[in-house]
Amino acid sequence: MKTFARITILFCLGVFLWQSWDFPDWGDKDSPASSHLSPYFAKNTMKDSHVPNIVSAILADYRGFDTMFETAVVFSAGLACFFLLRRKPPKTKSKYYRHLPTGITVKITGEGKEPSKDSKVFRQIDSLWTPYDLIIRKTTQYIIPFVQIFALYVVAHGHYSPGGGFQGGVILAATIILFAVSRNLVAGLRWVSEKAASVSAAIGVFIYAGAGAMCIVLGKVFLNYEALMEVFGTDSVMARYYGIFVVEIGVALAVTTVMIWLYYNLSSSGKHDEGL
Amino acid sequence: MSPLLDLIILSMTVICAIGALAVKDLLGASIVLGAYSFLLCLAWAIMGAVDVAFTEAAVGAGVSTVFFVAAVFHTTRETKD
Numbered sequence: 001m002k003t004f005a006r007i008t009i010l011f012c013l014g015v016f017l018w019q020s021w022d023f024p025d026w027g028d029k030d031s032p033a034s035s036h037l038s039p040y041f042a043k044n045t046m047k048d049s050h051v052p053n054i055v056s057a058i059l060a061d062y063r064g065f066d067t068m069f070e071t072a073v074v075f076s077a078g079l080a081c082f083f084l085l086r087r088k089p090p091k092t093k094s095k096y097y098r099h100l101p102t103g104i105t106v107k108i109t110g111e112g113k114e115p116s117k118d119s120k121v122f123r124q125i126d127s128l129w130t131p132y133d134l135i136i137r138k139t140t141q142y143i144i145p146f147v148q149i150f151a152l153y154v155v156a157h158g159h160y161s162p163g164g165g166f167q168g169g170v171i172l173a174a175t176i177i178l179f180a181v182s183r184n185l186v187a188g189l190r191w192v193s194e195k196a197a198s199v200s201a202a203i204g205v206f207i208y209a210g211a212g213a214m215c216i217v218l219g220k221v222f223l224n225y226e227a228l229m230e231v232f233g234t235d236s237v238m239a240r241y242y243g244i245f246v247v248e249i250g251v252a253l254a255v256t257t258v259m260i261w262l263y264y265n266l267s268s269s270g271k272h273d274e275g276l
Numbered sequence: 277m278s279p280l281l282d283l284i285i286l287s288m289t290v291i292c293a294i295g296a297l298a299v300k301d302l303l304g305a306s307i308v309l310g311a312y313s314f315l316l317c318l319a320w321a322i323m324g325a326v327d328v329a330f331t332e333a334a335v336g337a338g339v340s341t342v343f344f345v346a347a348v349f350h351t352t353r354e355t356k357d
Binding site for chain 1: 323331338345347
C-alpha cells in the first residue's frame with residue numbers, strides 16, 4: 001500500500017512538472033489573464049470605485065459574490081467544528097481556584113460550593129496550572145493593544161494598502177488567542193464569550209449578505225453597491241467605495257469571531273474548561 | 277529580484293514541505309509547516325502578490341499553526357507510520 005501511495009504521488013508530481021512547462025512565464029504580458037482581465041481592472045478600478053488597491057476592489061466588488069460565499073464557508077467551518085466537538089464538561093471533575101490575595105490554590109471537588117464567576121478574590125485556574133510568568137504576562141499585555149490597533153488599521157485601510165477584512169480579522173483574532181494562550185482559556189472566555197463569538201460570526205455574514213440584499217431592495221442587482229448611493233448620500237462611484245468598506249467590516253467580524261470560536265473548541269476539545 | 281534569493285527561498289520551501297511530512301513528532305511537524313507557510317509568504321511577497329502574502333502570513337503561519345498545535349495536544353503526539 002505504501003509503495004502504491006508513493007508511486008501515485010510521484011506520478012502526480014511528474015504530471016504537474018510536465019504540465020508546468022505550458023504555463024506562461026511569470027509576469028508575461030501576453031498570457032490570457034494579463035491580456036484580457038488585468039488591463040480592464042487596471043484601467044477601470046479607479047474610475048468605477050476610487051479604490052487604489054485593485055485587489056480589494058476585485059475581491060469585494062467585481063467578485064463580491066465569490067467573497068460572500070468564502071465568508072459563509074469560514075462561518076460553516078466554525079459551525080462544523082462546534083457541532084463535532086462541543087460537549088458539556090464533566091460535572092464530577094474537581095475545579096481549581098486561586099485565592100488572589102494570598103496565592104493559595106483551592107481544590108473544589110464534587111458537591112463543594114464554587115465561588116461566583118465574577119469573584120474578585122477567587123479565580124479559576126487550570127489543573128495543569130503553572131505559575132504565571134511575569135515576562136509573558138507583561139509582554140502580551142503590552143503587545144496586544146498595538147496588534148489590535150494594527151488589525152483595525154488593516155481592516156480600515158484595505159482600500160489603500162495590502163490587507164482587508166480577512167487579514168485584519170485573523171490578526172484581531174490572533175490577539176485574543178494570544179491572550180487565551182498566555183493566561184488560560186477561562187480568561188479568554190471572560191473577554192469574548194462563546195455566545196458573543198458565535199452570534200457575531202453570524203452577524204458578520206449577515207452584514208455582507210444584507211448589504212447585497214439592500215441593493216436588490218433599492219432596485220439594482222445583488223451586490224451592486226451603486227444602489228446604496230442614497231443610503232450613503234454620495235455619487236455612485238463613492239457608493240461602491242463605501243459598499244466595499246461595509247462588506248469588509250462584515251468579513252472582518254465573521255473571520256475574527258470564527259477564528260476565536262474555533263480556537264475555543266479545538267484547544268479544550270469542546271469542553272471549554274481548560275485550554276492549552 | 278535576484279534569482280539567487282528566489283532559489284534559496286524556493287529550495288527552503290521544498291525542504292520544509294518534505295520535513296513536515298518526514299518528522300515523526302506531530303508538534304514539530306506543525307511548527308515546520310508554519311515555517312513552510314512563512315517561506316511561501318516570502319516567495320509571494322517577492323513576486324509582488326502582497327495581499328496573498330499577507331493572508332498567508334496571518335492565516336498559514338499564524339493562526340493555523342496554533343490550531344494544529346491545539347489539535348495535537350488533544351490527540352496523539354507521535355505518528356503511527
